[in-house]
Amino acid sequence: MVDSATYFDVLIVGAGISGIGAAYRIHEKNPHLSYAILERRAQIGGTWDLFRYPGIRSDSDIFTLGFSWEPWTRPENIADGPDIRAYLTETARKHGIDQHIRFNTRVLSADWDSATDTWTVQTEVDGKPQTYRGRFLFFGTGYYNYDEPYTPEFPGIENFTGEVVHPQHWPESLDYAGKRVVVIGSGATAVSMIPSLAEKAAHVTMLQRSPTYMLSSPRIHPVVQAIRKVFPSRVAYHLVRAFNTTFYVLLYALSRKAPRLVRRFIRAAAKRNLPQDYPVDVHFNPRYDPWDQRMCLILDNDLYNAIGESRAEVVTDHIDHVDETGIVLRSGNRIDADVIITATGLQLQALGGIALSIDGAEVKPQDRFVYKEHLLEDVPNAAWCVGYINASWTLRADLTARAVAKLLAYMDAHGYTHAYPHLGDEPMAEKPAWNINAGYVQRALHALPKSGTRRPWNVRHNYVLDAIDHRLDRIDEEQMVFGRVTAPSKQSA
Template identity: 75%
Template sequence: MDQRHSETEFSDVLIIGAGISGIGAAYRIQERNPRLTYTLLERRSRIGGTWDLHRYPGIRSDSDIFTLSFPWEPWTRPENVADGEDIRSYLTETAHKHGIDRHIRFDTRVISADWDSGTDTWTVQTEQDGVPHTYRTRFLFFATGYYDYDHPYRPDFPGLDSFSGTVVHPQHWPEDLDYAGKNVVVIGSGATAISLIPSLTKQAGHVTMLQRSPTYLLSGQRINPVVNLLRRVPPRKLGYRLAWLYNVLFIVSVYGIARKAPRFSRKIIRAVAKHYLPEGYPVDTHFNPSYDPWDQRLCLILSGDFYDAIAKGRAEVVTDRVDHIDANGIVLQSGKRIDADVIVTATGIQLQALGGVVISVDGDEVKPADRFVYKEHLLEDVPNMAWCVGYINASWTLRADLTARAVAKLLAYMDSHGYTHAYPHLGGTSMPEKPAWNINAGYVHRAVHVLPKSGTHRPWNVRHNYVLDAIDHRVDRIEESMVFGRAASKSPATTHAETVA
């Protein structure tokens, strides 16, 4: 057997995933704790995570690239909204520039992780190219995101197996798919469908988006002149921070106005749709949802490109439900049918905790859904482990960077005090429970028992508010509701911070 597979590798920190979260964690942890060793385990063959997985036409960010990129490695291209391949290239170049790529083990699938209280270490079992391999670490950082990479959500459409054409899901888009001149039906109206359809219309004969109900669409610009004007402010670092701040304020303002003044927001969004769509188009049928803005995430379109495709007759929207699928297309519950050569099931994702890795503490399996989440990244009574999950109403990296910095701070605190373990502890304090994600999205309803529990007040409250989180990060009391200790001691020196009820 290859020698590198026969020995257990040790790192002070083991990061699972080499996408935005993993690269960001590696940088922040090493920045604050240069003496610590770290390793990233990536199941894919390339850097990028979701930006390597998704390769469908039109794949791009659904938020601005300035808040999606790292604050410590400014985005230098002119776009305010970036294509997926450019984002992946940025991640690859950033990891190489800072030496992070030297610490990545590719094609490594993590199977399980078990915490040993006797040694205060995690033992992590993996497979690399089918060969078992073991890692040990002091601290485990999950940068795995929150959805299942292998199994997207596919509803059971009656008769789908009888369809004579091609069926694809955007999460597993085949590179050799030929849809030129063909009739393509995209089932779904989420962010994936909205970004996919304008690109499909460039080659397809005709594209139909089949939706059960309308979705709110927010129009933005690929290149924002205001942002680029701010970027020219000298020195360069100040210009970048101004562009970043502009985008943060825009995100916070749009969300805040939508929640505080939903009727006003609906009117504005509807007015934009009417502006782009042809005279007499049934806007209220296809683009006027029954719910308020941000009850579900708003979908970003670029300079009205989705509406333009409809106006030019290259795409259409059908609001109906699938009755069944036959050899030549889709029969709707209304009795109408849509002929198709290609069916794209843009039907969403399935949530998954910790990348599907089985974790246990001293041999006892831990179910994340049974634990409260602490400060949005630690799990109740699980030592030396963090899980990075981004915002539902803002750029992923805004929270990912807060999480990475918080973990780096925790590691520095433990090192300076000689502690070898740390975990949040709720104890006997009564804590009401609320949903961790307060959006009315199908993928959330389908996986109520996947995510950890949220309490109703800090530090156990999951909230999707970057401004408040950033303030908390500045004034954070690291000892709050935490237990610290040392391994191999009958009476470990611990400090219990006051549990906030």
């Protein structure tokens, strides 16, 4: 007999945006299938539960970061982390998804058994081993290592007498009020936390090796508010999603086709909002073209305002070493500090670091090509959800969830118990799955599954083309292999 407490048709790993969205879409199209969400943390949220630093917020609009099927009702166009976490929690409760979540359950490994077409998933629940079995496995685990952020070696950091903090593991007890704070880095994390830190700290310095593109957006967008006033709430929500999606798609396209024009526009905005005679070209005019790296979002010019009010400053230099009281720069200058925050980025990781195997043989995700951005070459009944680099994460996450839901329905309708993409003998050239020069990508080019150079093995970051493909998608394409076993997954635990 099957143990109904540990056997499910679908096992979803992660209760963040990807996992909650997958649960909704899979149940929506396949209400007869049982599912469970295995979440290592004690509550819903994923990234939005992990990161707790001051100023944590989305770097894309909340209307596309939120679900198309559950409207965001607050006025903000850009939302704070705690509000996003609350939205996810309430959404899961409203749709009964929270009843399917197994909290404090860390997935360690997953092994596919070809004799029964079943995944055996080994977990640790509050430190004790627990085995789950399932027919299909959905990885809503994101793309980075939750336990180990990236922190480069800073010579002499061990001699610093103040506090050193990485934003990924922000201590709630940290008191930075009235202190001199140095934030190392100029990415999304740094630019979102610095204005918040500057409200309490004596002074905040953003120390960067090179400038980053900054695009300012209003927290409460006038166009969004106008749409919401004119149209009924649900209609307005979809119109706002369409407006925001169109804006970011066009901005990205313009950045790639006319980088000089976009560079001039962004530089002009910085010059207009920073103090007169401020060295904009030193601190806010990158050497690379727009969207060669991800563009950073600031709210209502808050970073520029903090600089203009002398509550914060930007220093563009390299670190020579750290001493007892601060940072000595390669130029010979120094920055005195009481607190050093290393906003130095993430470490890429596939499938949440879960050990994957087929019939006991190890599978390295990095060695497999990705099919239609979510299925792994020759790995049965498994999908991995990863968002866009140039648009909201949820836009692709929802396409992935819907594609998996459709695949499950197709398999059920035809009596198939397994499905996987197969490349065949034809050689496939490889290209980077993420075509940006961000440090966290360049440090780990081979940490994620591979992208080919032609569809459907080509990982692209184009929501418009992906949305068209989704509508025209055929499940039974020749690259897909389907089959069945006589006694699938309904095996004795």
